[in-house]
Amino acid sequence: MTWFLVMIGAAVGAPLRYLTDQRVRARYATPLPGGTFLVNVVGSLALGLLTGAALAGAAGSRWQALLGTGLCGALTTYSTFSYETLRLAETRHRRLAAANVAATLFVGLSAAFAGAALGRALWG
Template sequence: MSGPQSWLAVLLGGAVGAPLRYLTDRAVQARHDTVFPWGTFAVNVVGSLILGALTGAALSGAVGAGAYLLLGTGFCGALTTYSTFSYETLRLAESGAVLFAVANVAASIVAGLGAVFAGLTLAQMIFA
């Protein structure tokens, strides 16, 4: 893909991923009466699963560079959020919910890595 087409693919993916992240975060968080940031946790794990599957598909040749830019860089990049995860973890620790802060870090790392691995493995099984 050329420069302008690459930018457009990332822009379009991000234009879908960012509002979906916000809406999903609000919907998930509204269902939980806790200070734990379930909404951010959910979008980060789901985004990791999608990116793993997309990477597996790309490695097998089933997904091209344009689709990877649109879905991986644009959509997943906007859907997932490291900055919000960091902020919410800091907020938990500062408010005295240190156990929740530690749980957020540990669970996010384990679940995120597990999800990306599961997505990659699933795609490799499908596209092998």
């Protein structure tokens, strides 16, 4: 049953990632991978919130499989982040590549910590 929950979450997360990236690219003409940045930050926040809820006893293993592993796992993307950062560096945008790494790590981790704190506060 867990595999089915993961599959359902991923079936929502993957298209959501793709559509978000396409929308951001269409709206903002920049070499920075804004769509990937956005989904990674939102996914980090959501996973932090889910973790906070789980630590408070409000989200069991089924919610973690559906939303954490499935939805957030398919929504966020380390491989695309790595590829896009490499492409920035290869196309002589090394400072943007470094900024992308720093911003993704800092903002993503901050979002995860904030989500976990919010989850504990809401359900703790």
